[in-house]
Amino acid sequence: MDRTEKREFVASLGSVFADTSFVLVAQNNGLTVAAVDDLRRRMRAAGATYKVAKNRLANLALEGTRFQGISPLLKGPTALAWSKDPVAVAKTAVEFARGNDKFVILGGAIGTQTLDVNGVKALSELPSLETLRAQLLGLIQTPATRIAGVLQAPAGQLARVFKAYADKDGSSEGAEAA
Template identity: 50%
Template sequence: MACPTGYKILNEEWRLSVNRTEKAELIETLQATFNASTTIVVTHQVGLTVAESGELRLKMREAGAGFKVTKNRIAKLALKDTRYEDLDSLFTGPTAIGTSQDPVAAAKTLVEFAKTNTKLTIIGGSIDGKVLDKSGVEALAKLPSLDELRGKLVGLLQAPAGKLARVAQAPAGKLARVIKAREDQLQSS
């Protein structure tokens, strides 16, 4: 028995409205991700297995970054009114994006993964709205991350303090050895 025509139309309208609502939510979520990110890396991924995709997502999370496969139309709509609006021309083909608040994390992780897996190709990206081509993203990936820079800075700050402590202790140590030597000398005579 066929459904009444009115029911079919109503059902189709309901499906479309849910679909539109879902798309609006996706766009809003993606736009919030773009606004919260310092760096966006656009990639093409063709034929990544579920395991490879899972491995990449895990590496991205460990680096403090995110990785999302998205429809180009939704990504282009989400880019509007963000500082990354100029990236819309990169969204063609099988696109996925890496995002991070750390200026280097997404680029570093995706470039390293792409070196070992030819199914992922870096297309371009942006750092704070400045569009980067593939070589720009690769150059960005070679820079130290914020955590690495912090570690180096702490090391640089601790090195002078350590040297100062050793220098300050050296005269006291020498004086103690001289006194001990003199005491030994007096006891032996």
């Protein structure tokens, strides 16, 4: 990389750090090209980005951002993964690490909060953003359904009472005619 490419890389990584909510740091020492391609494919499917970055350039991009706490993790062959949905990145990384011992999660950060390996694993056990949205929508819809049922109940009861009177009047007229 020449100087202009390095400046562009630092600027693009800095803009990523400004836009994202979660950054994961991992070591990828000894991963095969096929394994890295598989990890990138999984990350992309989860809506995340995975990039191997030079530590010095990543540290320059981290300066002045809310993710400065991960700077000490940038030692040796490291890679960064990020997404707006922190759970998706954590789940994908933890799943991949279970099947590949050469991929080691070092930690990460959600905003200014720095996470260690256990924090990332705990984050991966949370439901995804889509699942949480579905659960929230279900909670919101449940009271509305109950309210609709309660509001419809008196009308249904009135209809049954009118039907009972109608049946009673119809059966007494039939008895008088005989």
